[in-house]
Each structure stands twice: as C-alpha cells, then as structure tokens.
Amino acid sequence: MNIIEMIAKEFQLKETQVQQTVALIDEGNTIPFIARYRKEVTGGLSDVVLRDMDERLTYLRNLQERKEEVIRLIEEQGKLTDELRQQIEEAEVLQRVEDLYKPYKKKKATRASKAKEKGLEPLALKILEQRQETGKAEDFAAEFADAEKGVESAEDAIQGACDIIAEMISDDPELTAAIREKTRDIGVITTEAVDPEEKTVYEMYYEYSEGIDKIPNHRILAINRGEKEKKLKVKVKTDTGKMEELLCDSAITNEKSIFTELIRDTVADAYKRLIAPAAEREARNMLTERAEAEAVKVFAKNTEKLLMVPPVKGARIISIDPGYRTGCKIAVLNETGKLLAYTTVYPTEPKKDIKGTEAVLAKLADKFKINTIVIGNGTASRETEEVVADFIRKSGRDINYTIVNEAGASVYSASKLATEEYPDLDVTVRGAMSLGRRLQDPLAELVKIPTKSIGVGQYQHDINQGLLENALDNVVEDCVNRVGVELNTASPSLLAHVAGINMSIAGNIVDYREKNGSFKERKELKKVAKLGEKTFNQCAGFIRISDGKNPLDSTSVHPESYSVAEAMLYKLGIDKTELQRGGIPDIDDRIWAVYGEEEKSKQLKTRAKGLAALKELSKKNEKPKRNMKRAIEKMAADLNAGVLTLSDIVAEMKKPGRDPREDAPSVVFRNDVKSFDDLKLDMELEGTVRNVVDFGAFVDIGVKNDGLVHISQMSSKYIKHPMDVVSVGDTVKVKIINIDRDKQKIGLTMKLK
Template sequence: MPVESVFDRESLIKKAAQDEKLELKKARAVIGLIEEGNTVPFIARYRKEMTGALDEVQIQSLINRWTYLQNLSGRKEEVIRLIEEQDKLTKELKAAILGAEKIQTVEDLYRPFKQKRRTKAAIAKEKGLMSFAEWLLAMPSSSVAAKAETYISDEKGIASAEEAIEGALHIIAEHAADEASIRQWIRDETLRNGKIHSAVKKEELDEKNIYEMYYSYEEPVARIVPHRVLALNRGEKEDILKVGIQTDTEKIVRYMSKKYKVNDNLQSGVYVQQALQDAFKRLIQPSVEREVRNELTEKAEDQAIHIFSENLRKLLLQPPLKGRVVLGVDPAYRTGCKLAIVDETGKMLYISVIYPHPPKSKRDEAEALVQQVMREYEVEIIAIGNGTASRETEQFIADIIKKNQQQTAYVIVNEAGASVYSASETAREEFPDLQVEERSAVSIARRLQDPLAELVKIDPKSVGVGQYQHDVSQKKLNESLSFVVETAVNQVGVNLNTASASLLQYVAGLNKTVANNIVKFREENGKFTNRSQVKKVPRLGLKTFEQCIGFLRIMDGKEPLDKTSIHPENYPEVKELLQSIGFTTSDTSTAKLTEALGKLAVEQAAEKTGLGILTMKDITDALQRPGRDPRDELPAPLLKTGVMRLEDVKPGMEMQGTVRNVVDFGAFVDIGVKEDGLVHISKMKKGFVKHPLDVTAVGDIVTVWIEGVDVKKGRVSLTMISPGE
C-alpha cells in the first residue's frame, strides 16, 4: 500500500473553520492572507472585507487551530509511513488514523507498532509463548497447567509450567495495554469519574502552611478548578505534597474483561483476568494518570495564561492622563521616597529623594521640599507607586494637600515591574546618569501619563497581574502576552515622531532591529514629515511598510491623512471622496466636514470609490476624529485627595475602588486602605458567574460595599451587590 499525503489544505481549512465556528470563506481568506506574510493586526484592521471584520482574537484563534491541524496531519502521515514500513498497515487501521482528531489518539493507535525496549512480553515471545497466549485468549475449557507443560524447554529457557504461564500472561497484558480503544476508554473514565487526591509528604517544608488545605484532600477530576490544579502541582514540585489519581479498578478490569470476552468460570478465563489486572495496574494506569494530569495542567495553564492576558490587556489600555505635569513618587522607608517630575510630554524635569518615614523620619524637611517643587513646576497631579510604604506615603501626600488646600489630586499607580524596568538596558540607555531607584520614579509618573507607552518597556511577566504565571509553560505565556501587547499597541496606534523603540517593536510588521533603525533615522534626519519617508529606514522593505504604516501616525506632518488610521493604499479614494463633497484633506476634523460625513450614505460612498462598506465606515470615522485614541473613551483613573485608615472602614459602607487584579476566585480592589479588598466571585453579582472576568477587569473603577473587616490580619471583604438587591 503506497504512502500517500494526508495533508489536504482545503480540507484542513474546512475543519479549522468548523472548529472555530467561522464561515469557510472567512477562514479561507485569513489563512491565505497569513500565508502571504500579512500580520494579524493588519488583517484585522485593513482587510475587513475579506475576513468579514474578524477581530484579532478570532484571527489568532483560527491560526492556532490551523497550525494544530497541520501538525496533526503531519503526524498522521508519519505514523502511516512507519507502520507501512513494517508491512502491518490495514485498511481499518489507516481509516482509524486518518479519522483521529487528536495527536494523542494517533499515538495510541501507533503504540503497538513502536519499537519497544526488551519488555517481559517481548522476552516471552522470543521463547515461543505467543501461541500459548493466543490459546488462553480463546477461552478453552481444558487444563491450563497441562497445556503449559508442553512449553517447558531447556533450549528456550522455560524451566516450568509456571514460567510458561507467567510469560503468556505478560504477552496478554502488553496486548491489552497497547489496545487503543481500551486506553481511550480508561482515559475517559478517569476524566469522568476519577478523583485527584493529595497527602502531605514533608510538612516541615511548608513553613507558612500555604498547602495546609491539601494535606488530606480529594476532589473529582471532572470538577477540579484550574487554580487548584496549579496549586497541587506546585506543592508536589516543592516536595511538600504527594499527588495522585484514584480510579475504580474493579470497574475498569470488568470493562477490559468484557472486551476480551473473558469467561471467569473457566480456568483460562481466571488467568486472562489476572493478566488484564496486571495490564491496568502496571502498564496502563501510570501512563493514563500522567496523561490525565498533563491534560488538567494544560487546561489550567491555558486558563492562567488567559487571565494574565486579559488583565494585561486592560492594564495596557488604561486611559492616559495626557497633557499634565506629573510628580512621580516611588515610596520606600530606609532608602527614602524617590521623586521625579515630568512635563506634559514625559520629559524629566526634576529628580530628588525625601525621607518622610522611619528610620530617618525627616518629615518636615520632606514636606517643605514637596511643596516647593509642586509650586515651582506647577505639578497638576501626583502618581504614587503602590509598593512598600505606599500607604504611609499616600497619607503624607494627602496631609500636604489638605494642609495647603491645594487643588492637586493623587493617583495610586500599579508599580509592578517598575524596578525591573529601572535596572534594564532600556532604562540605562534612556537615563544613563540616574540611579536605579530614580528611574523607577520617572516610570511611575509616566505610567499615569501614558500606561501603554511605559508598560511596553517591561517584560509583560513582570507586570504582576497574573495567577501562577511562574508555574505555566513559559513559551505559551510569552506568545500569549506578546500577542496581547501587539494587539493593544496597534489598536491605539503609535506617534512615529515620539515613540520609543520599545513601543515601535510591537507595531505590525516591525521587530526590535527595525524599531531601533526608525529611532536612529529620526535622530539623524529629524522628525518624519510624511509616511512615505518611512520607506527610507534601513531594513524596512515594501511588505513591512504595508503592514506597519497604517498604525504609525504623524501628528503635525505635511499630509493631514498621516495623522489618521487610514492606510496610504486608500489615500487616492479618500481624496476622490472628499473632492466629490467639496472638501480637501486639510478639512479633516473640522465641524463642516464632520457634518457632511454624518449625512453621507456610506454604501453610496463605498460604491463611488470602489472600496468596501466596512473600509469606508472606518475611513469616515477616521476623517471625523483623526488621531482618535480608543483609550480616551474609558473612565479616567480614580483621583484622590484624602486617605482612609483600615480602622475607619465599617461594614455596609459604600466605596469606589480600582480593580488591581482578577483571579479565578474573585477580584482584588484598591479602596484606598492599606490592603486591597477581595470581592469573591459569589459577591460579584446576583445569579451565577462563570468567571470574574465576565464581570470586571483590571483597571475598572467599581462601586463596592464593605462586607467585613479584620484589622489584625489586614483583610477586607467586599461585595459588588448593592445591599438593596
């Protein structure tokens, strides 16, 4: 039987479209565009007619499925070839392999044909005991011992009837263990009815009793939630817990016996059942348990990565506070609070350090300096990092505002990763003359002005909005977080004349090298005045130009369309459209043009220019609001002028807070006291909540009510359900 390719591009696209619940023509268009070298942000933004306006997440999900199906097809082809080389490929086996939907199923089918090490069954076969095993499986009623004696042979190394029986049972056990349908049934049974259990192994290693609830723990495999899977894995890795899976052995062996038509009233049937018990316990159970735990871990990792990604996306897309002079404060005790003032563009104006807290406690001196620099630099808002000494520093700043009756407000800024940035090569290049701590104060101030531009300078894993992010596949985590950052950057767009290389590298089609080349070109030649100049940047070819240019904006260039999200490929049609209604490109964002475009029938305009309706709608939106930032439509950060102590918080109080982190079991909300309060998933809204991310996300400003306060432990429990509901 000749080896033939099982890779059929069209059938794989159909399968991917079906799995992702997409129309075939949309899926076909996306795969075609990807194969031509187009990027996900470019396809989502500028090829809507072809894809039916699929968003970045849908496109990436389709690509992931397509890639998996390609790998699956490749493995099927390889396995068919390997079995065929052994001259053991039947029509039925080939059909089963071709019909498999998972790589695991293909591996199960291939298992009997794999080159094995010298197993007990292999040794028994070498001794000529295969025919004895087949005799037993036929369920004869005659004496097994008498039959076994006929296999005794000094030449073959079979010294007794017992040895012959033992060898035959090893052959039967291996045969059962290699049976794909049996392994699949046992795997499914374990997932359906198995129980994951844990016991303490080395309690002395659990100094903080983190794993105490798992010292004697049991839960159905089908119901265990992702964060508990990862907690058990971590406890096992740290040698504190012993983890395993329990199954109903009797039920499984009964199933196997039925498959082999075992008659346990016969002596041969009793022996075969013994072989099947051995097959399960010795050969199947350990590997199926490993596979099931791997499957649980993979699902838990995917969930943890999804939560981290969603939290990161919300953090990156927090609304900027543009055009304000900001005082950034990086709080600390012993080393002092670092101060940095940046102007409206993020340029550093002033740097210093104060010691308002113990051990130095120079509060009066610190207060005088803060008041002086706030007046001198006309500080409009203060950004305080939320790390060590944050609440004491907040109280210090609130006291200054109250004492001087100033209009200045402050915001608590998530400083996670600021120290990582401060010690990075990027920070050293940007501020070579500053100490590490001083750089972090600048970063905190800039995070308030433009969170996206500042956060892209940091490894996304250091942003601190995840759950068990160090326990998951780092490759998958990095891929997912890079996708989130790339999507966020391209949704917002980038100012070509002010963006750092850190920001530019995430623009569609660009990489670190080309991003650095853009910055270098800008430094050597001055500001870009039109988008076409980008073609002169070294290593930036025509395909890259096509992919990136729509996301790069020039706010004060020669061509007014360059500050919009309109792609240069559509400039001729846009100019033709404007001319037909009596305007030019210099009229963008004027009230008259906005009014005229508001009356324009998009369908007619699309027909007139030959562009699609979806593209035309994007163009008319961009002409009315050039330089639009989607983040501006989100609620601004919560500005504060005063501080509360934990002791002041009482049950029943209504408060506003900022969501700092979302996890599987709820959300942590900063309500302005020392510790973030927890809203448990059951307290997020009336009725069933599948996941906290369905209700809220990082950066959201939410109304909460105090449920309980434990001053001693520093814990606050919150609810988002109004007491009247």
C-alpha cells in the same frame, strides 16, 4: 483531512471565507493588518477570531504532519493495514494518533518484549482466543517450556504470556481512550501535607480531595505549586474495581474458558502496573494544560485592560517609588514625561522624617507647578500614601494623588533598555520615572517591560512560559496597533510592536529620525534600512504623523486607500485639511446630501390603516429615517471601493486618529486616605479593580491591602467568570462584609441592594 472545511465548521464560517483568510496568513500578513485592512477578504473577522483561527490552523497542520509521519513509520514495519490507515487519517486530535501508534512504537526492553524473545507470543495469542474450556492452563502451556530459552516451566511460560497480554491490553487504543475518559469522569485529586505540622499557605490542601471533573483551574495551579515547593503530596485516585471491570468486559470473550481467571489477574496487573500510572499522569497533565490555558487567557485579558488604561494628559508629576531603609525615590516629570528633578525622602521607618518630606514636596510642587502625585503600590506604599495625603490636606494645594501598579518597574529600571535610555541615571531614579510615566501613557511605558512581569494574573510564574509569552506578545501587538503610534516621538520599544516591525527595524527608524529630523510623510519610511515594501504595507496604517505633509498620514487610513479617501472627500466637497482641524463630525450629513435615499417608515408602507394612520404620523411629526448603510453602499459602488473599508474611512474622518482608550474608565484620583482601623462592616466604598482572577477580583479601596470580591459576591445572577462583570482598571462600588484584622484581609461585595 480537509483543514479548511474543519475550521469553517468549528468557527461557523463559509469555506471560501476561511480559505481566503488562510491565504492571507500564509502570505506572511500580520493579524493586526488582516483584521484592520483586509475586512473585505475576511468578512470583517476580529483580531481575536483571527488569532484563534491561526492557532487552530497551526494545530491541524501539525496534526496532519504527525499523521503522515506515523503512517510512514508503521508502513516501514510492514504492519500498516487499510483499516489502521483509515483510523489514523480520521483522527481529529493528536492524542488519538499517538494512541494508534503506541503498539508499533519502539520501546525499551520490557517484560513483554523479553517474553516474546523467549517465543511465548503464540501462547499469549492462544490464551487470548479463550477457546479452551477443559483442562488446566499449566498443561496447555507445558509445550512452551524450554530451559534453553530461559523458560524453566509451564508456570514461567504462563507468566511470560501474561506479561505479553498485559502490554497488549495497555497498548490497545480503544481501551486506552476508554480508561482515560473514565479516569476523568470518576477520578479524584487528593492532596496531603508533606509535614502536617508546618504552617504554610497550603494548609487548606493538607487533607483535601476533589473530583477531576469538578476541580477549578485556580486550585489546580495552587496544588501544582504546593507540590513543586515540596509542601504537598498529590495523587489521583480512582475506583480500581470499575476500571478492571471495564477492561475485563473487553478482554474476556468466553467466561467458560479455562483462562478466564488468568485473564482477570492479567487485567489487574495491566491496570495497576501499566495503565493506571499513565492514565493518572495524563489526567494531571490534562488538568494542568486546561488550567494553564485559562490562566493565560485571564492574564492576557487583564494585561490588555491595563495597557488600554487612558493616558492622563497635562499631568505634571511628582512620582514616588516607596521604600523603608533606603527611603522613597522621587522623580519630577513635566507633561511630556521629561525628567525635571529627582531626590530621595525618608517619610517611613526607620527615619520617619515626615517634616523633611513635606518640605521637599512643597518645594517641588511650587517650583514645577505640580498637579499630580503618583505613588507605587509596593513596599511602604500605604505609609507613604498617608504622608502624601496629609501633606495635601494641610497645604491646601490643588493636588491629587493616585496609586499605580509598580510590577515590573524594577525589572525595567535595571534592564539594558533602561541603561541605554538613561545611562547617567541611577536604577532607582529610572524606576520612579517609570511609575510616573505609567500614568501619563501606560501603553508607551509598559511595553518596555517583559509582559509577564506586569503581574496582573494568577500563578504566572508557574505556567508554561512559552505559552504565556506568546499570548502576551499578541496582546501587546493588538493594543499598540489598535491605538496607533506617533512616528516622530515613539520609542524603539513601542515601534517594535507595530505590525511588521521588529526591534532591529525600530532601531533603524529612530536612527533615521535622529539623522534626518522628523518624518514628513509615511512613505518616507521606505528609506529606512531593512524596511522594504512588504514591511511598509504591514505597518503604514498603524503609524501616525500629526503634522506631516498629508493630513491623511495622521489617520488610520492605509496609504493603499488614500485614492479612495481623497475621491470620497472630493465627491462630498470636503478639503482634507479639515482633518487637521479636528475632523469632519458632520460627514454623515454630507454623505446623505449626495447619496441619501428617503426611507419610508413601516407605517407609511402599509395602507392597512389608511388615512387615519397618515394623520396619526403627521401629529407625531415623524420624519423619514435615514438609511446610512444604503448610502455608504451607494458611495462604495460609485467609488469602486469595499463597503467595510469605506465605512472605516468614514468613521476615521469624523475624528481622525481617535484614541480607543478614551472609552476605558479614567484613572481614579484621591486626596485623602483611610487606615485599616477606619474600616467597618457594611461600609460602602468606591475602589479600583487591580486584578481579576478565576475566583474573584481584588479591589483597591484606599487601604494597605486590596479587598477581595469573591465571584459569588459579584452579582445576584449566576456568572461563569469574574471577567463577565469586571475588568482591570474598572471603578466599582463595594461594601465591606468581612474584616480579618489579624491577617489584614478584607472581604467585599458588589451586591449592594
């Protein structure tokens, strides 16, 4: 199996491109580093493609190892034929390898193995030959009766032989694959209630059935949860007749044989007792794996969008963690997230001290010049929001408020990390601080929380936790390295996600910073304990030093390319200190002045229209177009640099240390609030997408519960997945199409025209 060739074909890449990329991965380079700083080698492959390729590489290598193991195990039994070896070597999926190995796999004692011990295998093989067309099966089997071996009669011999045949049929790799495929094609998932009288969230599945080939992923996960909670019974049903017919077509080779009916009965037994349970179990596993894989993708994409929400700069915040009996915890933060004050107010039941709450808010707002109030979206959120909105309206202060997702805040506030960061603060104060800081810099704060606790997906606690955590770790790593990290202010949690750096090294960086003061240049990192040359090479381009000795240290330019960047700036007549004054926005003009070539328009290149064409162009005052790609290619050749690397350097020079989060939708602030009673059908509103799932998106429109935009209400055109239209954090315009006041549910549409 040529792994490089297979990956190249699957990803539609050149084999040399794949080979070089695999070599980089095998050398221990991180995906962010390869994606950003080895574009010449990979051909500019994105981090998404690189991760998919790495995952596929791991699978194929594991597959190859398993093939070699299976071949060895069968060979040790003396049963490996050239044909079987070839079949195993040509297998492209692990399931096929296991199917081929199944007949040779050691099993616990079975009816078939016991029959073989009684010497009935020759009879089973004779029956399968189906040559006998006259006589009775019992007469033919009589010679195999042997009381000493436990075979009392011909009937016993036939039964034993049939047990052997049934196992042979169930072990046949081709039949196994055919039944598996047929089960997926015609199988039906059916569900029923364990207790039909009990009211649960699974009522729609109390009498439900749907084809395996049609059932969507979110329903699979819902059904699995209902089964796990012992609320549902789940079965896979197929057309037994069609399945037995498929098996008989293979097993019966002579319809005139005296054993034909015997084989039919054996096929029925093999399917019911041995094949169907395995096929149904595999079908359920296949559906679950498919649903989990999709759920992980959705969760990862939602998490990425949440992490990449733009920071709100200059916000002086009153952060409120709402509650009922124990009150609402307040933390006051300055623009940098430093805690200025904290207290507790009781605007909700049972105390409902609204006047006291307003007095506290007024005092804090005036004392600390507050311009923003942040409210967590958990218990008592909307009741607290009403009080805050009313306070802003009545006081006339220039303050806005917003709701933030508080998922995971309690996990963080009670964690060892939070205790180490703020040992003198109460758990509830830490939670309120975390909410405010999520607005100021979502990425820096959310990396402190176990990513699966962020809560923007579906059924995250029901799916494979290893798969989920791996995917989310990759997302966090990609986001942190895409944004970059300020070395002199970053927390250990943030530093630990920089390419090549782990939590231990991150701690060492902070320790070094505390003992020696701020880092003055990137290369000083090499003095940090356990941070060697290899780690430095991986992480250096992703860390920033805003006010260091070398202006290039504040950019995403890797130190290995400093000589190229400096040579380019020299050629263009630019002093690199310009980088510290906001960058070089006119760098394209400067490149053009040195390396530009006038590119004549297509109209000027052709003489077909003659002088008339030239006069027409003159009237339009058309100017020759710049071929910047060619100019950069010339500059790259002059500097002996890669074109892709140089293009990235040029882009960075325009706006050094540019934060990619600037392109994301900004946070929506409010200064009023609506109650559920204010809502009416056909009302048009603006809201924020809080979560995207397989069947739609949940949108915060300013009332207690988020409204649902079903996938069918997202666009007039067909869309495969809601993520094709919206992402977490998007601001969308919606119209109310359904209000269920009893269940407090709101149906929305984005199809406004």
